[in-house]
Amino acid sequence: MLKCGLFFTSYNKEDQLFPSMFQKTCLGLFLVAMLIAPQVLDFYYISVMNLIMIAVIGAVSLNLLTGVCGQMSLGHGAFVGVGAYGCAVLAAKGVPFVLCLLGGGALAAVAGMFFGIPSLRLKGIYLAISTLAAQMILEYVFLHWSAFTGGANGMPVDPPSIMGFSFDSDERMFYLIFAVTVLCVLGVSNIIRSRSGRAFVAIRDFYQSAENVGVNLFQFKLQAFATSSFMAGIAGGLWAYYTMYITPEQFSISLSISYLAMIIIGGMGSVTGAIFGAVFITLLPEVLNTATSLVGSFAPDISALMAPLKEGIFGLTLVLFLIFEPEGLVRKWKMIKAYWKLYPFAY
Amino acid sequence: MEYYLQLIINGLVVGSIYSLVALGFVIIYKATKVVNFAQGEMVMAGAYICFALTVQYQIPFALAFVMTLAFSVLLGLLIERMILRPLIGEPIISVIMVTIGLSSILKSLVQVFWGTQIRVFPHILPQEPFMLMGLPIAPVYIAAFVLCLLLFAIFSLFFKYSSVGIAMRATAFDQQAAQSMGIGIKNIFALSWCIAAVVSSIGGIILGNINGINSQLGHLGLKVFPAVILGGLDSLLGAALGGLIIGVLENVCEGLARELFNLGGFKEVASFVVLVIILMVKPYGLFGTEEIERV
Numbered sequence: 001m002l003k004c005g006l007f008f009t010s011y012n013k014e015d016q017l018f019p020s021m022f023q024k025t026c027l028g029l030f031l032v033a034m035l036i037a038p039q040v041l042d043f044y045y046i047s048v049m050n051l052i053m054i055a056v057i058g059a060v061s062l063n064l065l066t067g068v069c070g071q072m073s074l075g076h077g078a079f080v081g082v083g084a085y086g087c088a089v090l091a092a093k094g095v096p097f098v099l100c101l102l103g104g105g106a107l108a109a110v111a112g113m114f115f116g117i118p119s120l121r122l123k124g125i126y127l128a129i130s131t132l133a134a135q136m137i138l139e140y141v142f143l144h145w146s147a148f149t150g151g152a153n154g155m156p157v158d159p160p161s162i163m164g165f166s167f168d169s170d171e172r173m174f175y176l177i178f179a180v181t182v183l184c185v186l187g188v189s190n191i192i193r194s195r196s197g198r199a200f201v202a203i204r205d206f207y208q209s210a211e212n213v214g215v216n217l218f219q220f221k222l223q224a225f226a227t228s229s230f231m232a233g234i235a236g237g238l239w240a241y242y243t244m245y246i247t248p249e250q251f252s253i254s255l256s257i258s259y260l261a262m263i264i265i266g267g268m269g270s271v272t273g274a275i276f277g278a279v280f281i282t283l284l285p286e287v288l289n290t291a292t293s294l295v296g297s298f299a300p301d302i303s304a305l306m307a308p309l310k311e312g313i314f315g316l317t318l319v320l321f322l323i324f325e326p327e328g329l330v331r332k333w334k335m336i337k338a339y340w341k342l343y344p345f346a347y
Numbered sequence: 348m349e350y351y352l353q354l355i356i357n358g359l360v361v362g363s364i365y366s367l368v369a370l371g372f373v374i375i376y377k378a379t380k381v382v383n384f385a386q387g388e389m390v391m392a393g394a395y396i397c398f399a400l401t402v403q404y405q406i407p408f409a410l411a412f413v414m415t416l417a418f419s420v421l422l423g424l425l426i427e428r429m430i431l432r433p434l435i436g437e438p439i440i441s442v443i444m445v446t447i448g449l450s451s452i453l454k455s456l457v458q459v460f461w462g463t464q465i466r467v468f469p470h471i472l473p474q475e476p477f478m479l480m481g482l483p484i485a486p487v488y489i490a491a492f493v494l495c496l497l498l499f500a501i502f503s504l505f506f507k508y509s510s511v512g513i514a515m516r517a518t519a520f521d522q523q524a525a526q527s528m529g530i531g532i533k534n535i536f537a538l539s540w541c542i543a544a545v546v547s548s549i550g551g552i553i554l555g556n557i558n559g560i561n562s563q564l565g566h567l568g569l570k571v572f573p574a575v576i577l578g579g580l581d582s583l584l585g586a587a588l589g590g591l592i593i594g595v596l597e598n599v600c601e602g603l604a605r606e607l608f609n610l611g612g613f614k615e616v617a618s619f620v621v622l623v624i625i626l627m628v629k630p631y632g633l634f635g636t637e638e639i640e641r642v
Contacts, residue, residue: 072440118626124439125382125580129572130626133619136569140616253569257447264444308458315451322445323433 061231067269070204075134081251083233097160105233112229154247267330362594363495367550369586371543378539385450387568393548423544579635
């Protein structure tokens, strides 16, 4: 729903990312707020925000593949891992930061394309299972190719630096990650508006019609896998640089599942939705931590139950969302906006 | 040679448990077209309930076994009614994700009640190994294998001859047509979840008797995917054979990788490598129905 008094006189105007001045102002304010944030916030909040932004890149990229193109992937966590290891290995060889990040992304894109090849013949559940195989195989590679990945011990990563400026604190990393996140989110929004994006949507909605109107299924499916995994690789690279130590279990199947949960809870096929979902799923354990430390003073046993509780609440949230709000948080957001715009006349 | 023979036998035993879990998976898929990612966690839940009854409440094993099955029926009903029914007609990704959510819930419940350490069942069968062609085999292995064969025979007959079994096949084939012939689809859905929960629990109890159980048992559910894809998603015979083949294959691959390349843990991934190959070559598996689409 558009703001009252907003008329389009050409198709290009309708196709704009931010059609109204109000939206631009809000985004501008948000940008300023984000730039000031690290100066005023406490260390803990900055680190949580960094993790959220990395999750946003992952979720937005998975949403391009699963939400927009309709190719379900249970292997996204592993592609993030390929990016992280790619970056770490390149960085250890002394390659400059920007090249490392792009190299990690490219490596992840290659992995994504390789495991995306079966997608021409498979769909639905079969594709989900073949990407599950990708996850398991890549996890095995991380764990056992010790010459490159350090095996189960993992490998350390030095903080990145550009032209001698080292991003060695959480605040500095914040700006770096923020810049990359903005680039990725804008990138995905623009891909969705482009010719490829429309082809992706056509494939998701009905692949046979798409093929009939001249969409090359194989080309566009592979393109979706490549772009999505490339960005996943970027997310992985940033993660490696930010946490400064990577181990195989960070990129296990549960990471893939939490990315899927992000796009489902946020809203499939919508960039805003993926962002909401990433924020929600990353904040969930943090909120739970705070809650248990509050309750912990009354019931000291509860800290032992922390890990299972986190898992259970994650599962419960997922189930409840799927049952009661299958279209995700983005639908709630739209309803709030509609309420606001229509205010005294709610019809 | 003896080494490999031993590997094959171990593979057959583990494979027969995969077959059981795959059987539950296939029954649900056949009747409801739901892909159940929580199958491994259902195995775990059954195993822990039986463990709690026999060890913590000191109930004799036979009685505890029956009580566990009764509990599984309840669990199946509960899952179907509370979680799956609201999602009838939703896209496949939602249904997959809801079963993934369910698996997280079951896993966390087990960890809350029983913690994460390995628990061992009391020994029911004699420990003295049984000699077969000069190889020692524990009686529990043979019991597991026989029990699995028995269950398969029962279910094959059930689907072939009983009226409920025929109704389940009809539902699987065409839900609308079945409903218009007076078959209660909702009951069929509930029944298939109950059967799946029961066979999974039996698998869990057998596993508990072989290796003991811990809260990572649910990981077993992932092994079921290669087995059912190999056999064909909607074929009982396929599930049985697929489970056995995957069980043998992963043990033999593990042995080979250890001997030839000195690589450990190849077991975990061998079945998935096979899975990718099967999906590329024969996506509907050995006995699965091919979906043919015409425009």
